Amino acid sequence: MSHPEAASTVFVGSISPGVPDRWLTKLLEACGGFRRWKRVSKAFGFADYQGAPDILRVTAVLHDVELPSMGAEYGAPTKRLVVKADEKTNRFLGEFEKTLVRTDLDRQKEREARRRVEHLLGMMRARASDASEVDVSVYEIPAHLKDLPADQLRGAKRVHVLSEIEKFRLSAVARDAAERKRELEAERKRAQLAQERRATPHEHSATPEPAAPEEDPEAADEAAEQRRQRAVGERREREARQAERAYAEREHARIQFWTHAYPRDPPPRPLVTMREDEELARELFWTDRRRWLRERTPHRRAEQDADAADREMQAAEEAQAQREAEAFLEEQAREMARMAEQQRQSGLLLHTDGQPLKLQVRPQDEGRRKRHALLLRLPSNASRAAIEEVLPRDTAELYTYPPDWDKIRAEDYVALLDTGIEASLGEAVDDLRDAVLERVRERASAAELIEVLEPVLEEDAAALVTSLWRAMLADSLL
Known part of the structure; x- marks a missing residue:
């Protein structure tokens, strides 16, 4: 019996810690009809299959299968896989199953898929504690190529x-x-x-000949x-x-x-021999001290006169600078007193030290200004229903009002998100809810929240984000 071969996507969630993509790809390929795998986060992703029979087979074989934690996450609590389609695909699969007639070939494919999955799970459990369960090539360095001893190379050569x-x-x-x-x-x-x-099914005549027995393709x-x-x-x-x-x-x-x-050793440099007698004979200070003093006296007197002149000049400059500073300060005091008197006469308030009073106005950002405008339209003891009534009905306009993030606690919206996800998918998905809450803690915009939900909820994502955004704005105005 031929089956429709339309491309379909399933949600794969609750992935155990440390399981790499290559093992997930092998498990998904083992069920048959696999096309590609896209991992959204460490906990969930999406797999594409060729048609409805492949979707039914992979959900029957892999759903609720417990994967071991692997690699660096070995020892962490394990999880059971959640493999399911969205609500729209489930409706299509329900209609398809009503017209489906399961043959021996379908049951054989499912048995082979389960056998391959069990074999892969055994391999994963055997290699779960291997810390090198990542695609990293290891190259062992032979002993004769390790670092050479220090006595073979010297300095910069080494x-x-x-x-x-x-x-x-x-x-x-x-x-x-x-x-x-x-x-x-x-x-x-x-x-x-x-x-x-x-x-791929091969077309034969109306009376196909029985196939000859072949060896196991997996073993080959x-x-x-x-x-x-x-x-x-x-x-x-x-x-x-x-x-x-x-x-x-x-x-x-x-x-x-x-x-x-x-x-190995540089040649020694010749050292200069110090001959003290010859050096002392060249200096007048050692040979004729009186003559040296007579020649030194005029130079010393000139140096003393120059030092005295420098000290007198420095004292005069300091006195002049002091007089100029005092005159400037007196002029400033007179100018400030005159300005203060003029300000008092004009009615300007002043401090006791003569400085004008300054008003301290806290600047408001655009979001605070918009929320304040909404508060002005509400009574002082407005209820939550009254607050939600004044919020904009238009979705685009609503998203321009940011919530007061200092008042927002992500844990308060767990029930709202679980209800919205369950209404769309038929059951709550903890990984998807936690991803949205993490973006709320990061103070993401409404468009960024829609990007997180849209791959799973599709057109229901915008409605859920609108409900969440209205709830956060209402909490900000309470």
Whole structure:
């Protein structure tokens, strides 16, 4: 029986901590008909499938499956997957199931999907505590390429050699990571093509011949994958050994060249011999002290006269500056007294020190001004119903009134969000509600809140955000 192959999307939530995308993709691919996976946050995302039968199969197989916490989050509380479609898709699936006739082939596909999922869950539990369960290539450095001893290299030579070795290591790691990424991508494409070929029904005559028994495709794929990995590992090991030997030979040749080109210790510099008798014979101070004093006397007298003249000039400048400062202060005092008298005569209020009084006016932002305008339209003891009555009815105008974030507590709106999400999806989704509350704590705008809800609630997102925004504005005006 042929089935409609329209593209459909399911919500995948309540993901256990630390589970990476590659394991989620494998679980979703195991159910068949998988197209792509988009992760919105650590806790939930969306998966696209080819048609309604695939949606029914993935919800039956993966919903309420407990995933282990992995990697750095190993040991954290685990969660059970929530795999479901939105309300509109559920209505379509309900109509589709009324006309669906389940065949042995459908039941066989579901059994195979459950078997593959159980196998993947076993692998995830076995590797859950592995801290390296992230796509990071590890390159083990051989012993002969580790840092050279200090006695083989000296000074700046050692720094240069070690930097070259580090560059080689980083390039090897990057090369290995890029090659592994290409191989994983090619393997994923091959698996997807093989799955599509198996899923595509072949047209035969009215009386099809019975198919010959074949070996298990999963076992054949695993054996081929093991052979490929062994071949790739051997090739990488050979290339790494060859690169290491070539690099080690170049480094040892460079060290030998430096050792022969430059001596280990620089030649000593000749020291100047100090001959005290010759040095003293050149100075008049030591040979003829009286003559030195006679020649020094005129210079000393000139220096003393210059010092006395400088002191007199400095004292005169300081006295002049003091007189100018006092005259300026007296003029300022007279000017201030005259201005104060004029202000008193004109009726201006003054402090006791003569300074004018200043009014302290707190500036108001645009949001505070708009909320104050709404308060002026309300009585002093207005109820919440009266406040909601004066709020704008137009959604665009309502969003221009920001709430008073200092009065907003995100926890007060948990019930409102749960009610709105349950009305749209049929049940509450804690991860989606927590994402909206986190954006409220960050003081997000109404448009940003709609962006969080719209991928899941679609057209119901705007109505829920409008209700939330009106509630926050009402709390701000109480």
